[in-house]
Amino acid sequence: MVIVKMNNTTVECSIAASELREIGLTPEAIMNGEKRSVPFMAQLNREVGEQLGFNPETEVLMMSKNMMVDGSVRIFAIKMSNEDIQKSADRIRGSAEAILREMTQERVDSIKAKTGYDKGQALNEMIGHVSELIEQIYDQDEEQDPQIEAMAKPIVNTEKYMARFKDLNSAARFAKVSFSLPITASKLYKENEEYYLTLVLEPDTENTVYDLRRCGLEYAEELMMNSPEQTHIEETAKCIIKEDALLHLKEMIAK
Structure with missing residues (x-):
């Protein structure tokens, strides 16, 4: 995602279609305001607000979305005071x-x-x-001095992982040792005789990813990041724990 700060009141964000696909979104989902795009747009609002020094108590943030011919999405944000x-x-x-x-x-x-x-x-x-x-x-009443600043930022500060387990006990042990990591969402799927645990990780330190991979090496048959197989599992496998799968699996060990 490329963010261009045009001046003190205007920011332009350009997001490639490939970037959206990496987080399970499409340009159409952004343009149509689909429910699944809400978390991303909330994050973008926060990022734009920080760039413009936006005060939600006294100012309004206006956004316009445009889909380009190459499938990318361009969003203009304008901060307006009274x-x-x-x-x-x-x-x-x-x-x-x-x-x-x-x-x-x-x-x-x-x-x-x-x-x-x-x-x-x-x-x-x-x-x-x-x-x-x-x-x-x-037309603006008066033109502002150009203050164009451009930067490239990751489209999200989260990473999607999926771990494959040969049995439920292995998944539960993985959950117990990884529960303290900054994992914001988790679901458990079953296909044939194997279990698949999907995770959304928000790395807060450089060691976070290392710790997750270490847990995967010890208990999982495979640990994948942003894998096309995850999309297949989410679409075809049976979801047996829809929310907070790590917590429920961890409680199995406690019992």
Whole structure:
């Protein structure tokens, strides 16, 4: 994900389709505001808010989403204070009043009274003037000095893992030793005679991933990261623990 800070109030984020696929999303999911995209958009809001110094108590963060021809998603975020809101309202009010002055009934009647080429030309002139007035709504009152800053950031600070076990007891022992790691979500699946534990890890130190892999080497048949096989398991296998699988498996050992 590339984040470009245009100035003190505007940020542009570009996210490649391949990046979205890595976290199980699609450009369409982002554009349509699907439920599964909510956690990612919440994280993006936090990131953009930090870049702009956004104060949710006194300011508003406006976002517009656009899907590009290559499948990437471009998101513009604009921070608006009460002063910005007032300026926007004044621009809209001024343009609306100008449009009403432009489109008086007398002007319309004069166009209707014309014939042939003159009628079309007069109508086009009026529509052109109205379009210019509408465009003024979106013009800034004053241009800010360019302060463009660009940075590349990971699309998420989480990593998806899946561990495969030959039996439930091995999965439970894995859960017991890995429970203290920063794992935010876990589910347990079963396919044929094997068990699959999916994990969402939020590494807080460089040793976190090492600790998880060490647990996997000791108790799992295989530990995979961002594997296409995980998508297959999630779509076809039977989910036997839908939430907090680590906790439930750990409790099996305790009993």
